[in-house]
Amino acid sequence: MHNFGFSEEGQSGSIGDFRLWQRVLVYCRDQVAALAGAVALSLVLTVASLALPRLMQLGIDGYIVNSTVEETARIAGLGQIALWYGLLVTVVFLATFCQVVVLEWIGQVIMHRLRQHLFVHLLTLDLGYFHSQPAGRLVTRLTNDIQNMHEMFTSVMVTLFNDGLKLAGIFWFLFLMNWRLAMVMAVFIPLAVVVTVIFSRFAREKSRSIRSQLAKLNSFLAESLAGVAVIQSFGGQSRISVTHGGLTQEYQERNFGLIKIFGTFMPLTELMSSTAVALIIWYGGGEVIRRQLTIGELAAFISYMRLFFQPLRELSQKYSIVQSAMASAERIFQTLDTPSAIRETIPSGEAAPATPDDQGRIEFHGVHFAYQPDQPILIDINLSVSPGETVALVGTTGAGKSTLISLLVRFYDPVDGIVLVDGLDVRRQPLGELRRRVGIIMQDIFILPDTVRANIILDQPDDPARLKQIIADTGLNSFVDRLPDGLETRIGEGALNLSLGEKQLLSFVRALYRNPAILVLDEATASIDTESENMLEAAIAVGFQGRTSLVIAHRLSTIRRVDRIVVMDHGRIVEQGSHEELMGRDSLYRALVRLDGQGKGP
The missing domain is CATH 3.40.50.300 (P-loop containing nucleotide triphosphate hydrolases)
Structure with a gap:
């Protein structure tokens, strides 16, 4: 029996739903090698990115403020540091480029397979299903919902690994340089987590309402364009335009709501980042004066803290993307699980009857x-x-x-x-x-x-x-x-x-x-x-x-x-x-x- 009461709003698609993840990952089975390559590129990218502040520290402590080394040697040493810095930047660029290409290729292959699977399944469903589902909603399944899944595959799955690895690497470097200052910085972790969770919750609700409104808008567009001859014949353009304007206005307002949430979260994250830097300058500067920390280490600390909040910002955004993708996955798989009411009703184990002669009775x-x-x-x-x-x-x-x-x-x-x-x-x-x-x-x-x-x-x-x-x-x-x-x-x-x-x-x-x-x-x-x-x-x-x-x-x-x-x-x-x-x-x-x-x- 069809779920005729289906609603966009009712589909939450929890990130913790392992059943959904299992079904999503089925489409990645033949992309294991490519995914492994993307993960390997993540390792290269993370190591190269985290080595840059360390190089800066070596340049400052070893050559810029080190008056015990001759001027010629200091300049030569800075040249070597700059050469290594440029080499690592090149590695970061190449690794990022290759990773983007690989992930896009994986995403396109997977989404093509999923879109084709969904479309072929829709063609097998009975007419009763199509009479109960607005055409715009089904178009949304094949377009927006598939695109949400594509975005998760291309910008989230491996990138989450990138960000997690980067955060772990940052803390390792911080504790390696000065564990006391690292512990001071650890105070910001619970605050950052709380802000991220609150943001993700609000963003999830807004994103869900935006998807619901988009489905309504797509349904209205499909019906209006299909009946454009009738609309023109009876002079209904003005009324249809007003209705369309109302739907798009509501869609715009819901998007503005999400923009406001991002507009609050991003400056708040930047405020925490700046506060952390100020704390580093205050506490770390004292450590430098007491000769417990070098100027190079202080500069590296500041760079690492700036890097620390970047993955947090991205993780919060990607959480929202994953949540949206899981909601889309739930709707897609619900459609794929919808059986046709019209099936050959031959009992299990019974041989199919012989096809009758074409008499036409x-x-x-x-x-x-x-x-x-x-x-x-x-x-x-x-x-x-x-x-x-x-x-x-x-x-x-x-x-x-x-x-x-x-x-x-x-x-x-x-x-x-x-x-x-x-x-x-x-x-x-x-x-x-x-x-x-x-x-x-x-x-x-x-x-x-x-x-x-x-x-x-x-x-x-x-x-x-x-x-x-x-x-x-x-x-x-x-x-x-x-x-x-x-x-x-x-x-x-x-x-x-x-x-x-x-x-x-x-x-x-x-x-x-x-x-x-x-x-x-x-x-x-x-x-x-x-x-x-x-x-x-x-x-x-x-x-x-x-x-x-x-x-x-x-x-x-x-x-x-x-x-x-x-x-x-x-x-x-x-x-x-x-x-x-x-x-x-x-x-x-x-x-x-x-x-x-x-x-x-x-």
């Missing part, structure tokens, strides 16, 4: 269905369609016609009852095979940004001879000949845009290319021009031959050639018969025909 027995428990859509549907028979489903909007087709191809499963295709329960047939055997031509056509040929073939083997024969048999040569490059014409976003009628023609060829035993037309000619409708009608006449066909149409003039008409009303089958039979009595169908303006009959 359809049976509905006692079928009940509801999208919501208290709102039945189909009620006690009993219907049989013989192989080769053409049946029209008619009725007012909401009668349940399209839902019946959705059950046939298992977009949904009935609440009660059974649907059979060629005598076998559709729930016990492989989904791919079932949907190959039932070809559907819908009113809304999906166009892949690719060639016309690729849009027709999709996942089927390329058979040019078969494709050519289908186009010839259905009389759609003129449609293909009008295209600039024939079947190799690129269509979709950024290429040639097809009209609605041309898309319907393409979808018809796409369905026939799979050689289905059952052909379903769901409002296929509802909104196309007369020329395209005539071409499609001619193609349909050929396509119906030798196939079981179901036709759903509001325009009753499009069902002239059917063998039987099934009339639905409020989820029930209320009438069946030929056109003449239904028109010969006081039937709902006759009333629908009159409303359709076809009083002389379709």
Whole structure:
């Protein structure tokens, strides 16, 4: 069962959740060598960085203030110190560069795998899931949440090791030079930890509210852009703009809240750093006067304390990044753990039943269905369609016609009852095979940004001879000949845009290319021009031959050639018969025909 009450706010994703860490680290399994290289670079980077203040101390004590050494030797010694200093700076630069490249490469590989895994899983979920989840929220999963994970891999995982190593190294050097002054500096550790924890807690809450608002904004944008034609037609730009402005204003204010937290924490950290330096100058200066500390050691102490607060600042920020990434990971894995409600229900240990012959027999027995428990859509549907028979489903909007087709191809499963295709329960047939055997031509056509040929073939083997024969048999040569490059014409976003009628023609060829035993037309000619409708009608006449066909149409003039008409009303089958039979009595169908303006009959 889907979690229809899912909320962005409810996903915390604790850093201490080892279950989450285990799942995250699964995606790093084949990157162990690269991660080890990044860790090795961390060691080099830390050692080189911490050696710089030590070099400064040696330069000051050994040559600058040491009057016992000759001037020439002092200058030469400072030159050597400067050379080593420059060499270490170069090492730091190269190690940082290599580490950034390695981490970015690791992050990109891992995120590509995770994004692909998530997208492929989404494609397997049932339609009920997508009806319960705003499109913007799913886009946020594939973009912002993945990006949060990427940032953790590239700037946190190894960098946290860097910072921890650097802090340990700083204290080791401090205690090595003067343990008394190091103990004085240790007073700042609890204070720094408390400030960091408080900051991280506030930052986490603000970050979570920002992500929640971003998901709402993405959902609104997706819905608005999808309905831009309706918005423009009804002059709704101003109202939509106001709503969008409110959402973005709230998003901006939440971001400002996070900025204020950072704006408080950073100066506070700098204040602690400056206080520590002042304390070092006061206490360390006294040690220098008492000859318990050299001037070089005092300068090194000051440099190390400046370095000490840098990792603390970064650790607090990275804590927030990790917290955000863990929240994103929890949402991503929740999506990955969401099972499809539509699965092949073959009991464990039982062999899959043999695929039935493509006869095209359809049976509905006692079928009940509801999208919501208290709102039945189909009620006690009993219907049989013989192989080769053409049946029209008619009725007012909401009668349940399209839902019946959705059950046939298992977009949904009935609440009660059974649907059979060629005598076998559709729930016990492989989904791919079932949907190959039932070809559907819908009113809304999906166009892949690719060639016309690729849009027709999709996942089927390329058979040019078969494709050519289908186009010839259905009389759609003129449609293909009008295209600039024939079947190799690129269509979709950024290429040639097809009209609605041309898309319907393409979808018809796409369905026939799979050689289905059952052909379903769901409002296929509802909104196309007369020329395209005539071409499609001619193609349909050929396509119906030798196939079981179901036709759903509001325009009753499009069902002239059917063998039987099934009339639905409020989820029930209320009438069946030929056109003449239904028109010969006081039937709902006759009333629908009159409303359709076809009083002389379709």
